[in-house]
Amino acid sequence: xxxxxxxxxxxxxxxxxxxxxxxxxxxxxxxxxxxxxxxxxxxxxxxxxxxxxxxxxxxxxxxxxxxxxxxxxxxxxxxxxxxxxxxxxxxxxxxxxxxxxxxxxxxxxxxxxxxxxxxxxxxxxxxxxxxxxxxxxxxxxxxxxxxxxxxxxxxxxxxxxxxxxxxxxxxxxxxxxxxxxxxxxxxxxxxxxxxxxxxxxxxxxxxxxxxxxxxxxxxxxxxxxxxxxxxxxxxxxxxxxxxxxxxxxxxxxxxxxxxxxxxxxxxxxxxxxxxx
Numbered sequence: 001x002x003x004x005x006x007x008x009x010x011x012x013x014x015x016x017x018x019x020x021x022x023x024x025x026x027x028x029x030x031x032x033x034x035x036x037x038x039x040x041x042x043x044x045x046x047x048x049x050x051x052x053x054x055x056x057x058x059x060x061x062x063x064x065x066x067x068x069x070x071x072x073x074x075x076x077x078x079x080x081x082x083x084x085x086x087x088x089x090x091x092x093x094x095x096x097x098x099x100x101x102x103x104x105x106x107x108x109x110x111x112x113x114x115x116x117x118x119x120x121x122x123x124x125x126x127x128x129x130x131x132x133x134x135x136x137x138x139x140x141x142x143x144x145x146x147x148x149x150x151x152x153x154x155x156x157x158x159x160x161x162x163x164x165x166x167x168x169x170x171x172x173x174x175x176x177x178x179x180x181x182x183x184x185x186x187x188x189x190x191x192x193x194x195x196x197x198x199x200x201x202x203x204x205x206x207x208x209x210x211x212x213x214x215x216x217x218x219x220x221x222x223x224x225x226x227x228x229x230x231x232x233x234x235x236x237x238x239x240x241x242x243x244x245x246x247x248x249x250x251x252x253x254x255x256x257x258x259x260x261x262x263x264x265x266x267x268x269x270x271x272x273x274x275x276x
Contacts, residue, residue: 003040003063006092008085010076014039014063015089016046020054023275024122027086027098028061029106031128032200035077035192039063053264056272060095062086064192073195079105079205083112090120099123099271103257104229105196107131108207111237115210123274124218124241125267127256128226130233131240132206139229143197150194155186165227166254211240218244219270221260223252245270 003016016039028050039046039061050059065085067076075081086109090096097120102110107129114121133140142165149158187193199205218241222234231248238246247266252259260266 003038003043005066006089008065008088010069010072011065011067013065013085013089016043016061016063018047018050018054018059020058021056023057024097024099024271025058025060025095026053026271027090027100028059029100029102029110030061031104031106032193032196034106035064035189035196036187037189038066053268056268056275057099060098062089064196066189066192067195070191073191074198075195077192077195078199078202079108079196079207080112080116082109083116086113087117087120096120097122099125099274101125101127101267101271102129103127104129104254105200107237108200108205111207111211111214114216115207115213118213118215121216123271124214124216125221125270126218126234126237127221127260127263128223128229128234128254129220129237130229131208131211131237132203132233133201135201139233140201142228143201147194147197150190150197153186208236208240211237212242214241214244217270217274219267220244220246221256221263221266222246222248223254223256223260224248224250225252226254226256228254 003014005012005014046061053059065076065082067073099122100110107126108131110124110126111131114124130139133143146158220234220238222231224231235246238244249260257263
C-alpha cells in the first residue's frame with residue numbers, strides 16, 4: 001500500500017487508501033498530531049489500524065496539507081481551508097459522497113466539510129471533538145502553552161506534557177505518546193502542527209454557529225476523562241447538530257479511537273445503517 005499526493009492551492013495533500021466492500025466509503029481525519037509528520041512512511045501503521053474496517057467499505061485516510069512555503073502553514077492549516085482542499089481532492093478523484101470519521105482536531109475539519117460541501121458527506125462520526133476554542137477556556141490556555149513549547153523547540157517538554165494530559169483510567173494512552181516521543185523527539189513537519197494550533201485558536205475557525213446546518217446522521221463519542229477536549233465541549237456539538245447521538249465512556253480519555261470500549265464495533269454499526 002502506498003500514499004498518493006494531490007495538488008491543492010498552495011501545496012499538496014496526501015491520502016492513503018485501502019480497498020474494501022461496497023458500503024459507503026470512509027474518509028478518516030486524525031487529530032492535530034497528524035501534522036507532526038507526513039503520511040508517507042507510516043503506511044504499515046495505517047494498514048494495521050484500518051485494515052480490519054475494510055470488510056464493509058473502502059477506507060481513505062487524509063493527511064494534513066503540506067504547504068509549498070512553510071511560512072504559509074497557518075493559512076493553509078485553517079480547518080475550513082483544509083476542508084475545501086479535501087473537497088477539491090474528492091471531486092478531482094471522483095469520490096463521494098463519503099462517511100467521515102474524525103477525531104479531535106480533525107473533527108472541526110469534518111464539520112466544515114459537512115456544512116460547506118454537504119453533497120460530499122453522508123454520515124458523520126466525531127470523536128473527542130470541539131466546534132470552537134473559547135479564548136478564556138482551559139483548551140485555549142493549553143494550546144497556547146503547546147505553541148510556545150513547539151516554537152521554542154522544546155519537544156521533550158512538549159511530549160512529556162502531552163503524555164501527562166493524555167492520562168485516563170490507565171497509563172496506556174500516556175505510555176503510547178511517550179513511546180512516540182522517544183522514536184521521534186523532533187517532528188518532521190513542526191510548522192504544520194504549530195500552524196494548525198494557531199488556526200484553531202482563530203475565531204474564524206469556530207463552526208458552532210453552523211452546526212444546525214448539519215443534515216446527515218451524526219454519532220459523537222467522548223471520553224469522560226478527556227483532559228484535552230472536555231466532555232462539555234463535545235456535548236455542545238451534539239446538542240446543536242439535529243438528532244445527533246452522543247455516547248460516552250466513563251473510563252476513556254482523549255484517544256477515543258483506541259480507548260473507547262467497543263469503538264470499532266459501535267462506529268461500524270452506525271455506518272452500516274447508511275450503506276446502500
